[in-house]
Amino acid sequence: MDALFEGGWTHIAVSRREAVVEVALARTEARNALNGPLMEELTEAARLLRLRTDIQAVILTGTDSYFSAGADISASQARAGTGALLEARRAVMAGPDLCRAWEEIEAVTIVAIEGYCIGGASALAVSCDFRVMGKSAYMRLPEVPLGMNMSWRTLPKLVALAGPSRAKQYVMFGEAADATRCLDWGFADEVVDDGQALAAARVWADKVTALPPLPVRMTKEAINGIAATGAQASIYMDRDQYLLASRTNDYREGIAAFREKRKGKFKGD
Structure with missing residues (x-):
């Protein structure tokens, strides 16, 4: 039996069309927020896909109305605040492990x-090769305004796609980047009419499957290697930065301000 298609998933749906696999986030009761079980299934699916030679393209999608509301804040707080720092450090690897698994397919x-494609969902999206957006779609990273750093192995990818200045704007200010801006900055590769992103992604997948698979894979590996030169040196500490930030008063104030729908009052402690 093929574990990828046995139907044992709870929070994702996996289907196949010849050499193309589609993975859809299916935690719709929570706007596809990335909690532990959903991230575990996405990570496991990516690991099962990683070395498959019978699969040439993988499409990752959400619903017709949204991709994902991002990391589940309550779940993230619980992971970061778990007991001893050593245990917390292990617990907060779920997001980076998820992104790494999709990078390695x-x-x-x-x-x-x-x-919307928010926070950790944006990190996951830029871990993949191409992004197709509906014209009303947007991506946003709210982490810094909430009092935490942006981790999940994301910063080198943003710099590679958009350059240092635009990456700083996107991460620091936490403002939504609409589809037009994402296309201009390099976060998106195509913008289509609303409701047509999946159909357009299928066209991209068909272009891929029409090519000889070996040089395509070698090209992907080579370009990713070039773009990621020095990345490990810049991100090896991002989970420790997150653990530090998540224990500050500013972090608690940021989360409280978000929940109370007000501006935060930060003091740098």
């Missing part, structure tokens, strides 16, 4: 984004 990965 040898087939070409394409993300179809409708509506």
Whole structure:
């Protein structure tokens, strides 16, 4: 039996069309927020896909209305605040492990984004090769305004895609980048009419499957290696930075301000 298609998933749906696999986030009762079980299933699916030679393209998608509301804040707080720092350090690897698993898939990965793609979901999206967005879709990283750093192995990818200045704007200010800006900055590869992102992603996948698979994989590996030169030196500490930030008063104030729908009052402690 093929574990990828046995139907044992609870929070994702996996289907196949010849050499193309589609993975859809399916935690719709929580706007596809990335909690532990959903991240575990996405990570496991990526690991099962990683070296499959019978698969040439993988499409990752959400619903027709939204991709994902990002990391589940309550779950993230629980992981970061778990007992001893050593245990907390291990617990907060779920997000980085998820992004790494999708980076390491040898087939070409394409993300179809409708509506919002926030926080950890944006980190996951830029871990893939290409992104297609509906024209009303947007991406946003709210972490810094909430009092934490942006981790999940994301910063080198943003710099590679958009350059240092735009990456700083996107991360620091936490403002939504609409589909037009994402296309201009390099976060998106195509913008289509709303509701057509998945159909367009399928066209991209068909272009991939029409190519000889070996040089495609070698090209992906080579370009990713070039783009990621020095990345490990810059991100090896991002989970420790997150653990430090998550224990500050500013972090608690940021989360409280978010929940109370007000501006935060930060003091640098």
